[in-house]
Amino acid sequence: xxxxxxxxxxxxxxxxxxxxxxxxxxxxxxxxxxxxxxxxxxxxxxxxxxxxxxxxxxxxxxxxxxxxxxxxxxxxxxxxxxxxxxxxxxxxxxxxxxxxxxxxxxxxxxxxxxxxxxxxxxxxxxxxxxxxxxxxxxxxxxxxxxxxxxxxxxxxxxxxxxxxxxxxxxxxxxxxxxxxxxxxxxxxxxxxxxxxxxxxxxxxxxxxxxxxxxxxxxxxxxxxxx
Amino acid sequence: xxxxxxxxxxxxxxxxxxxxxxxxxxxxxxxxxxxxxxxxxxxxxxxxxxxxxxxxxxxxxxxxxxxxxxxxxxxxxxxxxxxxxxxxxxxxxxxxxxxxxxxxxxxxxxxxxxxxxxxxxxxxxxxxxxxxxxxxxxxxxxxxxxxxxxxxxxxxxxxxxxxxxxxxxxxxxxxxxxxxxxxxxxxxxxxxxxxxxxxxxxxxxxxxxxxxxxxxxxxxxxxxxxxxxxxxxxxxxxxxxxxxxxxxxxxxxxxxxxxxxxxxxxxxxxxxxxxxxxxxxxxxxxxxxxxxxxxxxxxxxxxxxxxxxxxxxxxxxxxxxxxxxxxxxxxxxxxxxxxxxxxxxxxxxxxxxxxxxxxxxxxxxxxxxxxxxxxxxxxxxxxxxxxxxxxxxxxxxxxxxxxxxxxxxxxxxxxxxxxxxxxxxxxxxxxxxxxxxxxxxxxxxxxxxxxxxxxxxxxxxxxxxxxxxxxxx
Numbered sequence: 001x002x003x004x005x006x007x008x009x010x011x012x013x014x015x016x017x018x019x020x021x022x023x024x025x026x027x028x029x030x031x032x033x034x035x036x037x038x039x040x041x042x043x044x045x046x047x048x049x050x051x052x053x054x055x056x057x058x059x060x061x062x063x064x065x066x067x068x069x070x071x072x073x074x075x076x077x078x079x080x081x082x083x084x085x086x087x088x089x090x091x092x093x094x095x096x097x098x099x100x101x102x103x104x105x106x107x108x109x110x111x112x113x114x115x116x117x118x119x120x121x122x123x124x125x126x127x128x129x130x131x132x133x134x135x136x137x138x139x140x141x142x143x144x145x146x147x148x149x150x151x152x153x154x155x156x157x158x159x160x161x162x163x164x165x166x167x168x169x170x171x172x173x174x175x176x177x178x179x180x181x182x183x184x185x186x187x188x189x190x191x192x193x194x195x196x197x198x199x200x201x202x203x204x205x206x207x208x209x210x211x212x213x214x215x216x217x218x219x220x221x222x223x224x225x226x
Numbered sequence: 227x228x229x230x231x232x233x234x235x236x237x238x239x240x241x242x243x244x245x246x247x248x249x250x251x252x253x254x255x256x257x258x259x260x261x262x263x264x265x266x267x268x269x270x271x272x273x274x275x276x277x278x279x280x281x282x283x284x285x286x287x288x289x290x291x292x293x294x295x296x297x298x299x300x301x302x303x304x305x306x307x308x309x310x311x312x313x314x315x316x317x318x319x320x321x322x323x324x325x326x327x328x329x330x331x332x333x334x335x336x337x338x339x340x341x342x343x344x345x346x347x348x349x350x351x352x353x354x355x356x357x358x359x360x361x362x363x364x365x366x367x368x369x370x371x372x373x374x375x376x377x378x379x380x381x382x383x384x385x386x387x388x389x390x391x392x393x394x395x396x397x398x399x400x401x402x403x404x405x406x407x408x409x410x411x412x413x414x415x416x417x418x419x420x421x422x423x424x425x426x427x428x429x430x431x432x433x434x435x436x437x438x439x440x441x442x443x444x445x446x447x448x449x450x451x452x453x454x455x456x457x458x459x460x461x462x463x464x465x466x467x468x469x470x471x472x473x474x475x476x477x478x479x480x481x482x483x484x485x486x487x488x489x490x491x492x493x494x495x496x497x498x499x500x501x502x503x504x505x506x507x508x509x510x511x512x513x514x515x516x517x518x519x520x521x522x523x524x525x526x527x528x529x530x531x532x533x534x535x536x537x538x539x540x541x542x543x544x545x546x547x548x549x550x551x552x553x554x555x556x557x558x559x560x561x562x563x564x565x566x567x568x569x570x571x572x573x574x575x576x577x578x579x580x581x582x583x584x585x586x587x588x589x590x591x592x593x594x595x596x597x598x599x600x601x602x603x604x605x606x607x608x609x610x611x612x613x614x615x616x617x618x619x620x621x622x623x624x625x626x627x628x629x630x631x632x633x634x635x636x637x638x639x640x641x642x643x644x645x646x647x648x649x650x651x652x653x654x655x656x657x658x659x660x661x662x663x664x665x666x667x668x669x670x671x672x673x674x675x676x677x678x679x680x681x682x683x684x685x686x687x688x689x690x691x692x693x694x695x696x697x698x699x
Contacts (some may be wrong), residue, residue, distance in 0.1 A: 085546050102526050155561060181562055183592050186527060189600055194565035217519075
C-alpha cells in the first residue's frame with residue numbers, strides 16, 4: 001500500500017514512516033501543506049495521512065483543494081483538536097477518518113490499513129461474508145458456522161459484520177465503538193472486550209479453529225489460521 | 227512660604243480644577259450655562275425695552291390729556307388764560323414740563339429753560355435737553371409735544387425722561403445681576419456636580435486599579451441609589467465575579483493537572499529509569515516498556531478528560547446542541563455496558579420507554595451516562611441487591627435521568643465534595659480510575675443546564691440529572 005504522510009513534525013513523521021514501512025507499506029513524506037497538496041494531486045496513493053495543522057496551508061484547506069481536483073484517495077486526518085465538533089468539521093471537508101493526537105501507532109496503522117483496503121473493495125457491498133466455515137448473511141440476518149445457525153443479538157451481529165467486513169485487518173476498540181455503536185469516545189474500561197468475548201463465546205466456542213483473534217496492544221482481527 | 231512651595235501647593239489645586247473642567251458633566255453644564263446666559267441676556271433686554279416703552283406710552287398719554295385740557299382753555303379763553311393756567315400748573319409738584327414761548331425763544335410761562343429753541347420751531351413730538359427754571363444748571367433729558375398757537379406762540383408740554391432712564395438702568399442692572407448670579411450659581415453647581423461624579427469615578431478607577439494590581443477579591447463600591455454609576459458598578463462587579471470564577475476554574479485545572487499528571491509522570495520516569503539502569507533481560511525490559519506505555523495511555527486519558535471538563539465548564543460545544551433523544555442514548559449506553567456489568571455480577575437494567583427529547587450534545591450526554599454507569603459498576607458491584615438501574619423518565623416539563631446502584635453510597639456531607647474534580651473518597655483510593663468521572667458529569671450537566679443531585683438509595687447512590695424537556699418537533 002502506498003501512503004502519503006503530510007506532517008510537519010519531522011520526528012513524528014519519521015516515526016510514522018518507519019512504522020508503516022515495517023508493516024510493509026511504501027511511504028512518502030511531505031512537511032508542509034503546499035508540498036503535501038502537490039504530492040497528493042500528482043502522485044497516486046492508497047491512503048493519505050494528513051496532519052490538521054501544517055505550515056503554508058492547513059490540513060482542511062489542503063483536503064478541500066485536493067477533493068476539488070478529484071483526488072478520491074481516502075484521507076485520515078490527524079489532529080490535536082479532540083473536539084467531536086472538530087472531528088465533524090474534518091470529515092465534512094472530505095476526510096474519511098479522524099484520529100486525535102496523541103494516538104498510538106497501532107491505532108494509526110489499523111485505520112490506515114482499513115482505509116487503504118476500502119479502495120480495493122467492490123463498489124457494491126457484499127451481502128454475504130464468509131471466513132472459513134463462518135458465514136454471515138446481511139440480508140437474511142443469519143450467521144452460520146459449519147452450517148450450524150448461531151443466534152446473535154442485533155449488536156453482536158453488527159460487531160461480527162464489521163469484523164468480517166474487514167477480515168484479516170486489525171480493528172481497534174475505538175474503531176469498534178465508532179463503527180458499531182457510533183460513539184466517539186474512549187470507553188476507558190473493557191466494555192468492548194466484554195462484547196467481543198461474548199461474541200467469541202458464541203462464534204468460536206466448540207469449534208476447533210478460533211476465528212476471532214486478539215492482537216495484543218492493538219485490537220481484534222477475524223481471520224483464518226494463525 | 228517660598229515661591230516654590232506656593233507653586234507646589236497650587237499645582238495640585240490647579241490639577242484638580244483642570245480635571246473637574248475636563249469631566250463630561252462639567253462640560254455639558256458649561257455649554258448649557260452659555261446657552262442659558264445668552265437667552266437670559268436676551269430676555270432682560272426685551273423686558274427692559276418693553277417696560278421702557280410701556281412707561282413712555284403712559285407718559286405720552288398723560289401729556290396728551292394735559293394738552294387737551296390746556297388747549298381747551300386756550301380755545302375758549304385765549305392766550306392769557308393759557309399762560310395763567312400753564313403758570314399755575316408749572317408750580318405744582320411733580321408737574322409736567324411746560325413752556326409757552328415764541329419761536330424766537332421768549333418765554334411767557336412754564337418751568338423749563340430750553341438749550342435749543344429748535345424744538346419750538348416745529349410742532350409734534352421731540353426729545354429735548356432742558357434745565358429746570360429754578361436756577362439749576364443741571365441738564366436734563368425729556369421729551370415734549372409742541373403745539374402752534376397764534377402768531378409765533380408755541381405751547382410745549384413734555385415730561386422728564388429721568389424716571390424712564392432710571393427704570394431702564396435699574397432693570398438692566400437687576401437683570402444683569404440676576405443673570406450673573408444664575409451663571410455663577412450654575413458654575414458652582416456644575417463644579418460640585420462634576421466633582422461629585424468625578425469623586426465617585428475616581429473611587430471606581432482607584433478600586434479597579436487595586437483589583438488589577440493585587441486585590442482580586444475587592445469590588446467596586448455602590449451607593450445603593452441605583453443610579454447609572456451604581457448600575458455600572460454592579461455590572462462590573464458581576465463581571466469581576468465571573469472572571470473570578472473562571473480564574474478559580476483555571477487555577478483548579480492547573481492544580482488538578484499538577485496533581486493528577488505529576489504522579490503518573492513521576493511513576494513513568496522512575497519506571498523507565500529503573501529499566502535503563504538495571505541490567506535486565508529482554509523480557510523484563512519489554513514488561514517495563516509495556517507498563518510505561520500503559521502509564522502513558524492513562525496519562526493521555528486523564529489529560530483528555532481534564533480538557534473536556536475545562537471546555538464544558540467554559541461553555542464550549544453549546545453551539546452544536548441539537549434535539550437528541552436522551553432515552554435512546556441511555557438505552558445504547560446501557561446496552562454497551564451491560565456485558566461489562568454482568569462480568570462483575572451486576573444486573574444492569576434500563577427503563578427508558580418513552581422518547582425523551584432534550585436540547586443537547588449526543589456525544590457528551592453519552593459520556594455522562596457512560597461515566598455514571600461505569601461508576602455504578604465500580605462501586606455497586608458488591609451491593610445488595612447487585613443491581614444497577616438506568617432510568618429516563620418525563621416529569622412535568624423535565625426529563626430525569628437517574629443511575630442507581632446499591633453499593634456503599636456516599637455520606638451526605640461528602641456529596642458536594644465528590645463533584646469537585648479529582649476528589650475521591652478515601653475508601654475508593656484502591657479502585658481503578660482517576661476521579662474525574664463525576665467531575666466530568668457535573669461539568670457536562672452544567673453545560674446542558676441540567677440539575678445534578680446525589681441521593682441515598684438506601685443503600686447505595688442515586689445520581690439524577692434533571693433536563694428541560696424539549697417539545698416534540
